[in-house]
Amino acid sequence: xxxxxxxxxxxxxxxxxxxxxxxxxxxxxxxxxxxxxxxxxxxxxxxxxxxxxxxxxxxxxxxxxxxxxxxxxxxxxxxxxxxxxxxxxxxxxxxxxxxxxxxxxxxxxxxxxxxxxxxxxxxxxxxxxxxxxxxxxxxxxxxxxxxxxxxxxxxxxxxxxxxxxxxxxxxxxxxxxxxxxxxxxxxxxxxxxxxxxxxxxxxxxxxxxxxxxxxxxxxxxxxxxxxxxxxxxxxxxxxxxxxxxxxxxxxxxxxxxxxxxxxxxxxx
Amino acid sequence: xxxxxxxxxxxxxxxxxxxxxxxxxxxxxxxxxxxxxxxxxxxxxxxxxxxxxxxxxxxxxxxxxxxxxxxxxxxxxxxxxxxxxxxxxxxxxxxxxxxxxxxxxxxxxxxxxxxxxxxxxxxxxxxxxxxxxxxxxxxxxxxxxxxxxxxxxxxxxxxxxxxxxxxxxxxxxxxxxxxxxxxxxxxxxxxxxxxxxxxxxxxxxxxxxxxxxxxxxxxxxxxxxxxxxxxxxxxxxxxxxxxxxxxxxxxxxxxxxxxxxxxxxxxxxxxxxxxxxxxxxxxxxxxxxxxxxxxxxxxxxxxxxxxxxxxxxxxxxxxxxxxxxx
Numbered sequence: 001x002x003x004x005x006x007x008x009x010x011x012x013x014x015x016x017x018x019x020x021x022x023x024x025x026x027x028x029x030x031x032x033x034x035x036x037x038x039x040x041x042x043x044x045x046x047x048x049x050x051x052x053x054x055x056x057x058x059x060x061x062x063x064x065x066x067x068x069x070x071x072x073x074x075x076x077x078x079x080x081x082x083x084x085x086x087x088x089x090x091x092x093x094x095x096x097x098x099x100x101x102x103x104x105x106x107x108x109x110x111x112x113x114x115x116x117x118x119x120x121x122x123x124x125x126x127x128x129x130x131x132x133x134x135x136x137x138x139x140x141x142x143x144x145x146x147x148x149x150x151x152x153x154x155x156x157x158x159x160x161x162x163x164x165x166x167x168x169x170x171x172x173x174x175x176x177x178x179x180x181x182x183x184x185x186x187x188x189x190x191x192x193x194x195x196x197x198x199x200x201x202x203x204x205x206x207x208x209x210x211x212x213x214x215x216x217x218x219x220x221x222x223x224x225x226x227x228x229x230x231x232x233x234x235x236x237x238x239x240x241x242x243x244x245x246x247x248x249x250x251x252x253x254x255x256x257x258x259x260x261x262x263x264x265x266x267x268x
Numbered sequence: 269x270x271x272x273x274x275x276x277x278x279x280x281x282x283x284x285x286x287x288x289x290x291x292x293x294x295x296x297x298x299x300x301x302x303x304x305x306x307x308x309x310x311x312x313x314x315x316x317x318x319x320x321x322x323x324x325x326x327x328x329x330x331x332x333x334x335x336x337x338x339x340x341x342x343x344x345x346x347x348x349x350x351x352x353x354x355x356x357x358x359x360x361x362x363x364x365x366x367x368x369x370x371x372x373x374x375x376x377x378x379x380x381x382x383x384x385x386x387x388x389x390x391x392x393x394x395x396x397x398x399x400x401x402x403x404x405x406x407x408x409x410x411x412x413x414x415x416x417x418x419x420x421x422x423x424x425x426x427x428x429x430x431x432x433x434x435x436x437x438x439x440x441x442x443x444x445x446x447x448x449x450x451x452x453x454x455x456x457x458x459x460x461x462x463x464x465x466x467x468x469x470x471x472x473x474x475x476x477x478x479x480x481x482x483x484x485x486x487x488x489x490x491x492x493x494x495x496x497x498x499x500x501x502x503x504x505x506x507x508x509x510x511x512x513x514x515x516x517x518x519x520x521x522x523x524x525x526x527x528x529x530x531x532x533x534x535x536x537x538x539x540x541x542x543x544x545x546x547x548x549x550x551x552x553x554x555x556x557x558x559x560x561x562x563x564x565x566x567x568x569x570x571x572x573x574x575x576x577x578x579x580x581x582x583x584x585x586x587x588x589x590x591x592x593x594x
Contacts, residue, residue: 162350162351165350165354169341169347171342171368171371
């Protein structure tokens with residue numbers, strides 16, 4: 001017989017597990033308000049809001065943040081275009097090597113970031129491409145495409161093929177069919193995929209380390225700050241911002257794709 | 269009569285599979301034309317060739333006198349009612365019906381008015397604001413019909429449109445489609461695997477098998493004068509008599525066909541073993557073994573019903589035996 005009430009031991013274990021995962025994040029928030037700026041001292045000797053002002057005034061933070069936002073936006077746009085096209089090709093048509101291409105597209109997310117990073121770095125070297133903003137974008141696009149592709153391909157399969165034929169039959173050419181039939185049916189999947197891609201790109205460290213030149217994205221900047229401590233709580237303030245910037249889109253993506261299990265061409 | 273759709277030697281091959289094999293069709297303007305056959309016989313592929321979703325491997329297709337080789341579906345003056353209806357799930361019923369008019373560039377007010385009128389025509393007035401998912405199967409079917417007809421096509425293609433409906437609804441829709449076609453006067457090309465549906469609705473029926481057309485003719489001709497054993501068997505389960513049997517009766521060595529309702533018990537005639545007796549309501553079906561040839565006979569209400577295992581004598585009028593190819 002199943003008991004609806006879990007046993008006390010199990011409850012405590014679950015509580016500890018959750019605390020272990022989330023308390024460190026809470027600590028980061030707490031240290032953003034501490035008055036001690038040389039070391040992380042527990043308990044904090046006092047609380048202050050001055051680090052927010054200090055952070056606001058630091059140009060290096062603004063440069064890193066704007067670079068990260070630009071990289072994430074452009075990688076996401078590239079991923080949306082390529083991922084959608086690729087998903088359309090794989091789910092709509094049958095061609096020689098389709099399964100192989102499907103696998104090759106997904107591979108970058110299965111590969112450790114360090115492999116992607118090293119291989120891209122040596123490729124850029126071989127091709128004599130100087131490290132720049134665009135090499136970072138290319139590196140990020142490799143895994144952002146996968147995220148969009150995965151979301152889009154699942155939705156494409158659910159948009160039944162006869163919808164496209166019906167649209168063409170009613171006089172719409174390929175572009176109109178995409179605009180009025182396919183896009184409305186896959187838009188939430190693209191939104192979710194795009195947000196996930198943005199969040200992944202925004203906090204990426206490993207691939208960026210290998211493909212960036214002198215520029216620092218926000219996560220790289222934070223790593224540097226930890227090594228050379230100066231006004232430590234500034235890092236914590238930035239960390240809070242990063243958590244919010246990445247958490248909100250993921251949450252939104254979750255709510256947008258929830259409850260859309262019955263779409264397009266199901267249920268005759 | 270002018271020809272609405274004409275196939276000349278049209279084939280469609282998928283690798284080694286000949287889905288459509290050298291088919292000739294000539295469908296007249298304003299005709300209700302049924303393509304009947306078992307699944308995989310090529311009838312749906314023929315419909316898709318007319319709509320433009322498939323291209324012929326060989327042969328020419330003409331739609332109202334124009335060769336449509338390479339013309340994409342959106343430039344053909346025909347519309348399709350799909351087997352799964354293919355209603356756009358993200359649009360409400362009115363916008364579904366108005367879709368073709370929107371693409372054609374009509375003003376919003378004009379196309380919505382036309383869509384509402386089309387919905388009235390299929391008895392769905394007032395349903396315009398609903399989503400397709402909120403409709404029953406029969407209602408979706410009507411929306412699909414309205415969505416195709418609102419574009420005033422010269423020919424309407426219907427791909428097993430009644431297949432997903434229950435029997436009662438199907439019979440009602442058969443009547444309505446027939447009335448609609450008479451009133452509109454446009455050509456209907458209707459694909460079905462249901463022989464009674466084809467016979468009751470169409471002006472002419474083409475019977476398909478293995479990618480070929482076996483016989484084209486009026487329902488009466490298909491029913492009473494099948495030209496091949498397949499047609500006799502597929503269309504209404506005629507008794508197919510082997511050539512030797514027919515030769516003994518008529519002197520012509522060819523397959524013969526006798527309708528089950530033409531066979532009756534007789535004092536003299538062919539000795540037959542009764543195998544099974546099934547009561548159908550309006551009639552009773554009796555399976556027989558006539559000297560090794562399986563036959564069925566339909567006995568009307570009130571007739572003497574033999575028992576299974578009994579040996580009886582059966583016969584039919586000489587002109588009820590149709591000799592194929594004669």
